[in-house]
Amino acid sequence: MLEKIKEAPIKSFLYYVSFCLLIFSLVTANPIATVKGLGPILLSSSTLITDYMGISSMSSAFLNAAIVSFFTLFLFHIAKIQYNGTSIASFFLMAGFSLFGKNFLNIIPVFLGVYVYALVNKDSFRKYIYAALFGTSIAPIVSEVIIHFSGRGITLQSIIVGTIIGGVCGFLLPALSVECLRVLQGFNLYNIGFATGLIGIFFTAAFKSFGFGTEIRMIWTTGRSPILCVFLYALFLSFILFGYLLNDKSFQNYPIIFRHSGRAVADFTVMDGFPLTLINMGVVSTFALSYLIVLNGDVNGPTIGALFTVAGFGAMGKHLKNMCAPMFGVFFMSMLAHWSLKDPSVQLAALFCTGLAPITGQYGFGWGIVAGAMHSLIVLSVTTFHGGLNLYNNGFAAGLVVMLLIPTIESFMKDN
Amino acid sequence: MKHNKKKMLIILEELMKLFMKLGATNIAVNFDMEEEQCTIRIKGNYEGKSARYFQEIAKCLNCGRNEEVEECYWSISGSSEINQDSELYIVGSMLDQCTLNFSETELEIVGYRKL
Numbered sequence: 001m002l003e004k005i006k007e008a009p010i011k012s013f014l015y016y017v018s019f020c021l022l023i024f025s026l027v028t029a030n031p032i033a034t035v036k037g038l039g040p041i042l043l044s045s046s047t048l049i050t051d052y053m054g055i056s057s058m059s060s061a062f063l064n065a066a067i068v069s070f071f072t073l074f075l076f077h078i079a080k081i082q083y084n085g086t087s088i089a090s091f092f093l094m095a096g097f098s099l100f101g102k103n104f105l106n107i108i109p110v111f112l113g114v115y116v117y118a119l120v121n122k123d124s125f126r127k128y129i130y131a132a133l134f135g136t137s138i139a140p141i142v143s144e145v146i147i148h149f150s151g152r153g154i155t156l157q158s159i160i161v162g163t164i165i166g167g168v169c170g171f172l173l174p175a176l177s178v179e180c181l182r183v184l185q186g187f188n189l190y191n192i193g194f195a196t197g198l199i200g201i202f203f204t205a206a207f208k209s210f211g212f213g214t215e216i217r218m219i220w221t222t223g224r225s226p227i228l229c230v231f232l233y234a235l236f237l238s239f240i241l242f243g244y245l246l247n248d249k250s251f252q253n254y255p256i257i258f259r260h261s262g263r264a265v266a267d268f269t270v271m272d273g274f275p276l277t278l279i280n281m282g283v284v285s286t287f288a289l290s291y292l293i294v295l296n297g298d299v300n301g302p303t304i305g306a307l308f309t310v311a312g313f314g315a316m317g318k319h320l321k322n323m324c325a326p327m328f329g330v331f332f333m334s335m336l337a338h339w340s341l342k343d344p345s346v347q348l349a350a351l352f353c354t355g356l357a358p359i360t361g362q363y364g365f366g367w368g369i370v371a372g373a374m375h376s377l378i379v380l381s382v383t384t385f386h387g388g389l390n391l392y393n394n395g396f397a398a399g400l401v402v403m404l405l406i407p408t409i410e411s412f413m414k415d416n
Numbered sequence: 417m418k419h420n421k422k423k424m425l426i427i428l429e430e431l432m433k434l435f436m437k438l439g440a441t442n443i444a445v446n447f448d449m450e451e452e453q454c455t456i457r458i459k460g461n462y463e464g465k466s467a468r469y470f471q472e473i474a475k476c477l478n479c480g481r482n483e484e485v486e487e488c489y490w491s492i493s494g495s496s497e498i499n500q501d502s503e504l505y506i507v508g509s510m511l512d513q514c515t516l517n518f519s520e521t522e523l524e525i526v527g528y529r530k531l
Binding site: 079081082084086124126127128129130131174177178179181182185186260261263264265266267270271 | 472475476479480482483484485486487488489490491492500501502505506509
């Protein structure tokens with residue numbers, strides 16, 4: 001048996017990121033005001049797009065992200081998971097989406113639902129931990145029901161109903177995500193977004209039939225705070241620095257990561273080691289941040305969430321060679337379509353479309369551009385299907401792209 | 417354990433795909449299901465691969481049993497004609513142990529999975 005990956009550096013790294021988020025939240029504003037600012041985050045709707053920096057403040061949004069990050073690490077600890085690329089990706093998704101939609105209360109019912117699923121199937125919760133973590137993309141449904149169900153604000157009745165509905169979503173996730181994964185064949189890195197999109201569609205339709213509507217929002221802070229940009233650059237560049245130091249103070253062999261198509265499950269920590277993975281995470285996230293800034297995008301909760309997603313999947317599928325093509329596809333489509341790269345949803349699409357990186361890795365740059373272009377068209381229309389309840393809207397759209405595109409590509413491929 | 421037989425078939429299918437990718441024309445399979453463990457033994461000929469290539473495969477197949485990755489991703493394997501390191505990593509996460517023995521013309525893979 002070959003030596004297993006060393007887990008301690010990965011664990012330490014995740015704690016480092018959590019502490020960075022916490023320290024940033026406490027030093028950028030009065031800590032008492034920061035803690036008080038959690039109230040609006042926990043008590044407001046969280047459907048797409050709800051920038052917690054706009055609902056409350058930058059420091060409070062980061063404090064929420066830090067709390068959710070530490071909670072994720074706590075779950076890893078009690079479940080005794082093996083630290084690898086999947087744990088890194090799930091951690092970064094939890095941290096990133098805690099800036100716009102997930103908070104430390106609305107994720108709980110989803111976890112409870114998955115836990116009940118494990119109990120019913122006489123399995124350990126640990127087996128379904130990634131379904132639970134990724135599946136918290138449906139957490140806004142909990143907030144929405146708790147706040148709006150009774151029509152009189154938050155009541156005991158609405159809390160119970162919201163918890164049950166969140167639990168039902170969590171219960172459905174493990175089995176549904178497995179089937180969705182089979183359909184998408186690993187070409188969509190945000191597989192669970194497709195499953196939670198389907199759940200969101202069902203509940204949106206059900207709510208409408210019972211006279212309860214969900215609200216798609218656009219709470220979006222604009223601009224690029226210098227302190228935030230400096231923090232993000234410092235954070236992402238530190239990934240490269242730590243990777244360099246762990247790699248015997250060198251960038252040697254980094255290009256071997258580019259040989260992977262990125263198709264799930266491309267766990268770079270297993271295949272190429274954690275040092276090179278860390279360098280890759282820093283490179284892709286720094287690139288994505290630079291792209292956002294050069295194109296005059298906004299650095300806010302949702303876009304930082306997208307950057308964290310890019311960083312997280314830099315451990316599990318994404319690298320510069322396979323993620324640029326979909327981004328270029330979005331850029332190309334912006335020159336033809338009646339929307340611009342500055343539009344909020346398009347800014348997110350340009351970053352999240354990198355979930356289709358495996359298409360480039362498998363079939364080439366050209367098909368990657370097509371995938372990105374298709375993604376940019378689809379993602380702007382599908383939010384209404386699930387009522388904004390599915391935070392991984394781009395994951396859902398990417399799933400549709402895969403279902404449309406892969407059979408077509410395969411039909412052109414020669415039989416090997 | 418849920419879907420155990422399905423998972424064993426998927427492991428078998430992915431390993432068979434690997435041999436076909438290596439150009440095997442003669443593959444022998446032995447599948448031994450005991451009460452607590454299942455053993456899959458596949459032997460076949462191959463063409464033109466180096467020791468380094470088999471080390472890469474061994475790395476994926478020996479990543480170690482990982483139930484949380486297995487439960488999340490097992491359904492991807494066996495779903496396409498493509499056989500890559502990502503599929504082999506999923507297979508590796510479903511195996512407790514895997515040994516690779518190869519000569520100039522022949523490869524044998526033995527995988528063990530506790531039930």
